[in-house]
Amino acid sequence: MFRKILIANRGEIALRIIRACRELGIKTVAVHTEADNNSLHVRYADEDICIGRGPANTSYLNIPVVLSAAEISDADAIHPGYGFLAENAHFAEICEACKLAFIGPTPGAMRRLGDKIEARRLMKEVGLPMLPGSDGPVDNEDDALRMARQIGYPVIIKASAGGGGRGMRVAHTDVSLSNAWLTAKSEAGAAFGNAQVYLEKYLEEPRHVEFQIIADRYGKCVCLGERDCTVQRKHQKLIEESPSPIMTPEIRERISALVVKGAQAAGYHTTGTVEFLVDKQLNFYFMEMNTRIQVEHPVTEMVTGIDLIKEQIKVAAGEPLKISGTHPPQGHAIECRINAEDPANGFMPSPGTVTSFHMPGGPGVRVDTHAYAGYKIPPYYDSLLAKLITHGADRDEAIKRMLRALDEFVVEGVKTTIPFHLQALSKNAFHSGKFSTNFVELFMDNRL
């Protein structure tokens, strides 16, 4: 097992990883910026090292300083969390070269599965259903036009290195395709340093359902069921739940077997998520794979009773996976992302000082957060302030518990998404479980 892990991240996920390390008896090193000096992840770690002032590109994303911090503190492993360097194969490679264990996939598996075009190829081979699309990159506008006509409008142009909803554009006609192709390409180039794009059929009003896997180095891979992340705004998830309200045991079994096959074919051995779009007829289509721990992992933890971060650390240290093969969900879990944003003002970021902070409690309530009364939210990073998770015997209890917990949650000094969640979870459309990725848009337009 590892002796000391450096956490190359911040905020709630850094704290979550520190908690797992404590339980495993592993020492922790927090890296942080001057802007994050007073974050809880810094206070809870055994050691902390300042790696910059504020902006992420000169601190949390700066590979040489993160590695220097690992060397100074004599850490033997790095946990990247999510975002920042988590899906950077170059970073994973350098860690390997420096004899530091990277808690994630090998650089090779990350490249094979993290690149959306490559992942599509591999998953198609193992038999996962795909939306019609280009089987490789589309290099020029003429090819894009030809391909779009062949697939049939609407189509979506996506960056092969994409993430966070960037580098994606929808086109409904030849005219909008030219524009969409150019903007997707330049956005992808600017955001990911890789302008490669591909085309896929655009599904109207789909659901987003993803499967959690974990694999060890000895060929064992287990699927821990699904999460439904259909409630999104601008392709960013806001509410996640497990199990999915539309899931059937047959579909779960069929897709689980295929995602396990895909991960094994790629030589994958860590936690990972395979994302799908689902149409009204409950057809599942592979969308992409995320080769890291996800923000929304707690809902899976609540319905399986498995600590995903501890398992991820154990398999990275070379332990064989002890989890058994089947995990029907126990009850129902929901997560609401409490962002420092103003829902009444187009979800505008609301940095500033949290003047009071009172967390909900009671049965079936979990809060993952780095915030507290007096915490100053820096303007440099994402706006996630807390994750509120509830677990109930069934979906109805999980929803009622969430409404009760949201009501108890007091955050003052900054605007948050709590009022949005309170209203959204009260809607019949949410209770019925019948909604699609346009839920937030309809909600904002008072059309629900």
Ligand code: ADP
């Ligand atoms: P990213 O990696 O940037 O998060 P994804 O490929 O995961 O991008 O897609 C994010 C979201 O975009 C999906 O959850 C879905 O709402 C929407 N989306 C992506 N591809 C399609 C598609 N082919 N049809 C309809 N919606 C799509």
